[in-house]
Amino acid sequence: xxxxxxxxxxxxxxxxxxxxxxxxxxxxxxxxxxxxxxxxxxxxxxxxxxxxxxxxxxxxxxxxxxxxxxxxxxxxxxxxxxxxxxxxxxxxxxxxxxxxxxxxxxxxxxxxxxxxxxxxxxxxxxxxxxxxxxxxxxxxxxxxxxxxxxxxxxxxxxxxxxxxxxxxxxxxxxxxxxxxxxxxxxxxxxxxxxxxxxxxxxxxxxxxxxxxxxxxxxxxxxxxxxxxxxxxxxxxxxxxxxxxxxxxxxxxxxxxxxxxxxxxxxxxxxxxxxxxxxxxxxxxxxxxxxxxxxxxxxxxxxxxxxxxxxxxxxxxxxxxxxxxxxxxxxxxxxxxxxxxxx
Numbered sequence: 001x002x003x004x005x006x007x008x009x010x011x012x013x014x015x016x017x018x019x020x021x022x023x024x025x026x027x028x029x030x031x032x033x034x035x036x037x038x039x040x041x042x043x044x045x046x047x048x049x050x051x052x053x054x055x056x057x058x059x060x061x062x063x064x065x066x067x068x069x070x071x072x073x074x075x076x077x078x079x080x081x082x083x084x085x086x087x088x089x090x091x092x093x094x095x096x097x098x099x100x101x102x103x104x105x106x107x108x109x110x111x112x113x114x115x116x117x118x119x120x121x122x123x124x125x126x127x128x129x130x131x132x133x134x135x136x137x138x139x140x141x142x143x144x145x146x147x148x149x150x151x152x153x154x155x156x157x158x159x160x161x162x163x164x165x166x167x168x169x170x171x172x173x174x175x176x177x178x179x180x181x182x183x184x185x186x187x188x189x190x191x192x193x194x195x196x197x198x199x200x201x202x203x204x205x206x207x208x209x210x211x212x213x214x215x216x217x218x219x220x221x222x223x224x225x226x227x228x229x230x231x232x233x234x235x236x237x238x239x240x241x242x243x244x245x246x247x248x249x250x251x252x253x254x255x256x257x258x259x260x261x262x263x264x265x266x267x268x269x270x271x272x273x274x275x276x277x278x279x280x281x282x283x284x285x286x287x288x289x290x291x292x293x294x295x296x297x298x299x300x301x302x303x304x305x306x307x308x309x310x311x312x313x314x315x316x317x318x319x320x321x322x323x324x325x326x327x328x329x330x331x332x333x334x335x336x337x338x339x340x341x342x
Contacts, residue, residue, distance in 0.1 A: 123151025160263025292321025
């Protein structure tokens with residue numbers, strides 16, 4: 001009768017040690033998941049939690065009984081190949097600029113700094129989710145700011161003096177300099193596009209490249225009619241209205257929208273409706289103008305005017321694009337912009 005072989009104690013000790021190491025690795029990942037779940041409570045565009053859960057599943061603790069034929073290889077924490085979509089986190093902070101505390105988000109590790117400028121009532125959080133998530137973070141360092149009175153840059157409350165676009169342009173440039181970026185590109189949407197045009201004209205040595213969409217350099221009587229059509233926020237679609245009401249509360253949202261309509265409509269009182277037409281020839285950096293042919297808020301003539309008066313600029317018309325083309329067609333938009341910037 002064959003005697004039963006005693007288990008090798010060295011194997012048992014080695015397996016127990018590996019089990020302990022795996023438990024420690026899993027505990028570490030669980031702590032990260034708990035932290036990220038608090039920072040990113042929604043499983044939306046900013047949530048890395050799903051990716052982390054998938055990595056946690058790789059760390060299973062083996063049976064502690066002796067099984068010499070099984071070789072345990074813990075999953076490495078550092079992924080190989082291309083960087084994962086959430087390989088670079090999105091930081092959020094405030095910094096004092098021109099007497100106010102401006103909120104901004106930042107992501108990416110690239111040498112090319114890019115500032116995203118939002119539209120009316122906009123912020124980095126509400127206006128640029130797909131860009132913060134998906135633009136190339138190896139090539140670019142991406143900053144999205146909340147202009148004074150918008151987003152989390154409150155106080156102060158938002159107001160619209162005659163020079164509010166110039167004020168925003170100075171704030172934006174000074175913010176990037178406070179963050180120690182010596183030169184940077186601008187991506188401006190709608191009002192942010194107007195701000196970007198002014199900044200590129202007034203601070204040419206600081207601006208590398210310029211992309212604008214949904215922007216205008218003047219205000220016509222037709223524009224005023226369009227603006228008055230959105231004065232009453234109760235008539236906005238729920239999809240557009242809801243995130244802004246969540247951010248501001250209904251009262252501030254409604255009051256600020258009415259003030260914006262009044263503020264921008266005053267430009268139409270000038271004979272030429274000028275906002276920044278005279279500055280366009282001063283823009284010397286490479287400029288890319290994008291326009292949605294179905295934009296209900298900004299007629300195509302505005303994009304064509306900007307293109308005509310910025311020497312060497314490029315104009316792209318998107319047949320199905322509306323005012324929020326960078327959100328609706330985010331993948332195509334990001335690709336076009338990255339190709340231009342790179």
